[in-house]
Amino acid sequence: MLYDIKLVIDYAFETPAAGARQMLRAMPLNINGRQRLIAGRVSIDTDAVTRIDRTDFFGNQVTEMAFTEAHQEIAISLGSRVEVTSGAAPMNPSCDLSGLCLELNQHRDLGPRSPLHFLAPARYTPADPGIGAWAEPFAVAGLAVSGIVANLGLALHNEMRFDAGATTVDTPAAEAFAARHGVCQDFTHIMIIALRRLGIPAGYVSGYLRTLPPPGQPRLEGADAMHAWVSAWCGPETGWVEYDPTNATFAGTDHIVVGYGRDYADVAPVRGAIRTAGSQTSNQSVDVAPVEARLALA
Structure with a gap:
């Protein structure tokens, strides 16, 4: 599948901001055999900025921005074309939990995708007794680890209710789990905590998701959002x-991958600090459009 992806983030300040530093992680990745970034560009609609484009430890693309002069608004936009040729379902039989434990004990690689980085608690994924107790029954002896992942994920989906207004970025995973509602970030953090409790390395994926409109309804640009799994x-x-x-x-x-990390803190789409007084407003829109659909409308 070919996709054209557009992200727009706008900030407006009641009084001019004296300075700001931001990091943007929104560019889709190149993943061998799965996903190819054909073209991509990040634009910043202000002259009061210096920027650095780099790759972080986990291989994610980062644009660092420093706003050194007073400014009343910021507009950041990203455009990219991506080809996705496969997903990330298990293709080979996996070991069981006892076999996984042996493999991890013998593992010595500390590179960006080493599973050893994804076993310990992190900022948004602390160990939680309630989530841990809920996860324990899924540790079935002899069952393939990939089967445990699927069973636990399906159970979480069945018990949780998606509610866009129930939580914020900083809502603890334990709170969302206790209430049994939240957004994709909450579902993802809860599942990560549960899998790590079972000794399964688990991390956060930030990306885009193609969404389909209701039957008979036109697709609305900007109606998509960044997703997590x-x-x-x-x-x-x-x-x-x-x-x-x-x-x-x-x-x-x-599913179009933007970044990998231990939890949201490693892959937040925008992260930084702004020095200003008064109120501010921000808006974000995401458009994920199959290229075939765009050609059909042309």
């Missing part, structure tokens, strides 16, 4: 698989 390591034969608990499915060709 889980990456889980199932042993050396199977490797990393990706499961979307919000939608109860392994990641497929509708």
Whole structure:
């Protein structure tokens, strides 16, 4: 599938901001055998900025911005074309939990995709007794780790209710789990905590998701949003698989990867600080359009 992706983020300040530093992680990745970034560009609609484009430890594309002069508004836009040729469902049989434990004990690689980075608690994914107790029954002896990932993700999907207004970025995963509602970030953080409790390395995937309008309704530009799902390591034969608990499915060709991290803190689309007084407003829109659909409308 070919996709054209557009992201627009606008900030407006009541009084001019004296300075700001921001980091943007929104450019889709190149992933060998799965996803190819054909073209991409980040534009910043102000002259009061210096920028650095770099790659972080986990291989994600980062645009750093420093606004050194007073400014009343900021407009950041990203445009890209991406080809997605496959998903991240398990392709090979995986070991069971005892086999996974042996493999992890022998693992020595500390590179960006080493599973050892994804076992310990992190800022948004602290160990939680309630989530841990809920996860324990899924540790079935002899069952393939990939099967445990799918069973746990499906159960979480069935127990949780998606509610766009229920939580914020800083809502603890334990709070969202206790209330059994939240957004994709909450589903993802809860599943990560649960999998790590079972000894399964698990991380956060930030990206875009193609969404389909209701039957008979036109597709609305800007109606999409950035999405999140889980990456889980199932042993050396199977490797990393990706499961979307919000939608109860392994990641497929509708899932477009932007970044990998231990949790949201590593892959937040925008992160930084602004020095200003008074109120501010911000708006974000995302458009994920299959190229075939654009050609059909031309």
